[in-house]
Amino acid sequence: MSVFLAFLRKEFAHILRDRRTLLIVLALPLMQVLLFGYAIRNEVTDVRLVVVDSHPDAVTLDIRNRLGGTGLFHIVAVEPTEARLDRLFRTGKAQVAVIFQPGFGDLLSRGQVPQVQVITDAAEPNTGSRMQAYVTQVIQAWQMERQDAARAFRIHPAVQMRFNPTLKSVNLFVPGLIALVLTLISALMTAVSLTREKETGTMEILLVSPLRPWQIISGKVLPYLVLGWASAISTLVAARVVFRVPMRGSVPLFLAESLLYVLVSLGLGVLISSRTTSQRAATMGALVGLMMPTQLLSGFVFPLESMPAWLRPATNLVPARWFVVIARGIMLKGVGITYLWRETLVLALMAAVLLVLAIRTFRVRLE
Amino acid sequence: MRTILFLMRKEYLQLFRDRQIRAQILVLPLVQLLLISNAATFQVRRTPMFVVDEDRSTTSARLVEHMTASGYFRVAGASPSEARADDALLRGAATIVLHVPADFEKELMRTRAAPVQLVLNAENGSTAGVVQSYAAEIIQRFAAEAGAELRPTIRGIGPAGTAAIAAPVPGMARIETRTRGWYNPDLRYSDYMVPGILVVLVTMSGTLLAAMSIAREKEIGTLEQLNVTPITRTQFIAGKLAPFWVLGMGQLTVGLVAAKIAFGIPMRGSLLVVFASAGVYMVAALGVGLFLSTLADTQQQAQFVSFFVLMLYLLMSGLFTPIDSMPRWAQIVAQFNPVTHFIRIMRAVMMKGAGFTEIATPLAALAAYAVVMLAIAVMRYHKTTA
Numbered sequence A: 001m002s003v004f005l006a007f008l009r010k011e012f013a014h015i016l017r018d019r020r021t022l023l024i025v026l027a028l029p030l031m032q033v034l035l036f037g038y039a040i041r042n043e044v045t046d047v048r049l050v051v052v053d054s055h056p057d058a059v060t061l062d063i064r065n066r067l068g069g070t071g072l073f074h075i076v077a078v079e080p081t082e083a084r085l086d087r088l089f090r091t092g093k094a095q096v097a098v099i100f101q102p103g104f105g106d107l108l109s110r111g112q113v114p115q116v117q118v119i120t121d122a123a124e125p126n127t128g129s130r131m132q133a134y135v136t137q138v139i140q141a142w143q144m145e146r147q148d149a150a151r152a153f154r155i156h157p158a159v160q161m162r163f164n165p166t167l168k169s170v171n172l173f174v175p176g177l178i179a180l181v182l183t184l185i186s187a188l189m190t191a192v193s194l195t196r197e198k199e200t201g202t203m204e205i206l207l208v209s210p211l212r213p214w215q216i217i218s219g220k221v222l223p224y225l226v227l228g229w230a231s232a233i234s235t236l237v238a239a240r241v242v243f244r245v246p247m248r249g250s251v252p253l254f255l256a257e258s259l260l261y262v263l264v265s266l267g268l269g270v271l272i273s274s275r276t277t278s279q280r281a282a283t284m285g286a287l288v289g290l291m292m293p294t295q296l297l298s299g300f301v302f303p304l305e306s307m308p309a310w311l312r313p314a315t316n317l318v319p320a321r322w323f324v325v326i327a328r329g330i331m332l333k334g335v336g337i338t339y340l341w342r343e344t345l346v347l348a349l350m351a352a353v354l355l356v357l358a359i360r361t362f363r364v365r366l367e
Numbered sequence B: 001m002r003t004i005l006f007l008m009r010k011e012y013l014q015l016f017r018d019r020q021i022r023a024q025i026l027v028l029p030l031v032q033l034l035l036i037s038n039a040a041t042f043q044v045r046r047t048p049m050f051v052v053d054e055d056r057s058t059t060s061a062r063l064v065e066h067m068t069a070s071g072y073f074r075v076a077g078a079s080p081s082e083a084r085a086d087d088a089l090l091r092g093a094a095t096i097v098l099h100v101p102a103d104f105e106k107e108l109m110r111t112r113a114a115p116v117q118l119v120l121n122a123e124n125g126s127t128a129g130v131v132q133s134y135a136a137e138i139i140q141r142f143a144a145e146a147g148a149e150l151r152p153t154i155r156g157i158g159p160a161g162t163a164a165i166a167a168p169v170p171g172m173a174r175i176e177t178r179t180r181g182w183y184n185p186d187l188r189y190s191d192y193m194v195p196g197i198l199v200v201l202v203t204m205s206g207t208l209l210a211a212m213s214i215a216r217e218k219e220i221g222t223l224e225q226l227n228v229t230p231i232t233r234t235q236f237i238a239g240k241l242a243p244f245w246v247l248g249m250g251q252l253t254v255g256l257v258a259a260k261i262a263f264g265i266p267m268r269g270s271l272l273v274v275f276a277s278a279g280v281y282m283v284a285a286l287g288v289g290l291f292l293s294t295l296a297d298t299q300q301q302a303q304f305v306s307f308f309v310l311m312l313y314l315l316m317s318g319l320f321t322p323i324d325s326m327p328r329w330a331q332i333v334a335q336f337n338p339v340t341h342f343i344r345i346m347r348a349v350m351m352k353g354a355g356f357t358e359i360a361t362p363l364a365a366l367a368a369y370a371v372v373m374l375a376i377a378v379m380r381y382h383k384t385t386a
Helices: A002-017 A019-038 A058-069 A085-090 A104-109 A125-146 A169-200 A202-208 A213-243 A251-275 A279-297 A319-333 A337-365 B002-017 B019-039 B058-069 B082-091 B104-111 B125-150 B189-220 B222-227 B233-263 B271-293 B299-315 B328-335 B338-352 B360-380
Strands: A047-052 A073-079 A096-100 A115-121 A154-162 B047-053 B073-078 B096-100 B113-121 B176-182
Touching (some): A002 A019, A002 A169, A002 A213, A019 A213, A019 B299, A047 A058, A058 A073, A058 A096, A058 A104, A073 A085, A085 B338, A115 A125, A125 B125, A125 B176, A154 B125, A169 A202, A169 A213, A169 A251, A169 A279, A169 A319, A169 B125, A213 A251, A251 A279, A251 A319, A319 A337, B002 B019, B002 B189, B002 B233, B019 B189, B019 B233, B047 B082, B058 B073, B058 B104, B058 B125, B082 B096, B082 B113, B104 B113, B113 B125, B189 B222, B189 B233, B233 B360, B271 B299, B271 B360, B299 B338, B328 B338
Parallel strands (some): A047 A096, A115 B176, A154 B113, B047 B073, B047 B096
Antiparallel strands (some): A096 A115
């Protein structure tokens, strides 16, 4: 036992000695939390609008003032023709163009139906849709007011945003961020650490020592378990303190679930290390095989519902995907195990399978 | 010059000798491209909607029909109980709840105005915003159409002496609004993301691999050996960076071809503009990689530092979230990020067909960045191992 403890102490010493890596590993999640909280937004504000109005009259001026007065739009230019429109869009100077049919006011007063065109830069489809919706809503509202009230039908939707009333994007990202941190430390660093021993040849020395294989694995893995869990908690605390990210559910449950996820990541890390011989390969393998899917396929940034149908089953293989659902459920929705038992079960199964696999392959390789 | 060529050859040999690196350079970018382009989308597809219809009238049924007919919504459940709807939201079975109150139709007939309630799962704030705007648009259109149909008929003697039925009333402002989205008529997310992803791939080769390559030399000691040779600082740096420049350009080419074939990504601008900008960008990216390598002693450190910096660059570049949505200070910071400019250029050229004149500003920024970065890196690099 004392041998094992001495081994554990050596491992911790190794990690703490590499200041630079440690700094990065701790600073990375913090940096991301700050970025996601302060800089990364998805709101559509301050839209740059260009008006094409060849014959301005009272009506078009009224509508233009309306658009400018909402605070959503910023009229960057008023053009007499569509000639410069292409250039304005290409250089990014304008995002939306509102084009009035010539003689707009006259047509309206004669009871005819004038046309207004709304052209959006739909390169980013969602922004395009939202800008389009905002502009048409302003124009509709203008119409409604002018209309004989007795004629119009109005259905007004009262909208309630559950779980994230302020629509803060940081609330969405923090659960995924925690998963990412855990994956980075528990899987990536474990894999690299184990492979480094193999690469530098000190693994053989360990093997001829009185340490048993399971002691070697747990000795190597335990520091990263602690480090990963600590990093995740510090990320969570930072998010709560700086951005008031909610924690509506039970904290012990959250800690337990993150521990479960750490075990899954550790299993994956050990598995990766058993298949690679060089550190570089281990890192690349972990980055590609683990970090990338975690970032892309877990629902962390890109919603799972947006993915094409054929890709969705693949996301079920990514452990982070299940953890993100659990973390969001606990933090944002405040639900307990009754709603999350299915996801927890999946993680538990993954942990069990991976750990068994890791131990078996490790033992076979060590001889 | 010959020296540089020798160094390049050595670099290539070292690079391609490692089988795993080979796979990563050739196979990985393609895999990444295919995977990311399909996964990286914020497209709002058939959103599951839970309907609580307390009115159960023809109008409410038609409203629901309108919502589903648009293709943006599908009915994931219906129940008169609000508790069930809430449960659906909690379970994640529905993203939006449409709650039609009792007497909806009657109210509408009587006062021409009636409320409905929408409850959205706003975990993902931006998706919720998009879903909300879709729903609002559909409801508005429904109101306008329903108004036209359900308007009580006007029976009476009109000016011409005939019975007028739902005659157009003067003073009723009817405007026809036609909407068009330019550059992305099918609203495909891949068109928007793929140019950005190509940038990511090229950056990885440039910055990450270059930094690691130099760190590896440091780690295994061959750097010291190179330092005692008569080659100059400039020759060494050129010999180190040139291979990765060529590699990056090659990857870009392969990526563009794959993008065209696999995704039908438009290339509305000229390839010359793309490659010229890419050339300048690669120099900037390599400069960054070189600089990072001076900060690390081992490969692992180089990896982590590069990863960290790359993450920072990518997040602040407008790749995933638009620069326009960022707060003012973040937008300014983003201008100092070469990735921002290159992504802007790629998207402008590929999707909008921009030419040199239209991308002059970001291109100039890239050139400036490249020059500065290289200068700093060259100054920092010394032929001594401290």
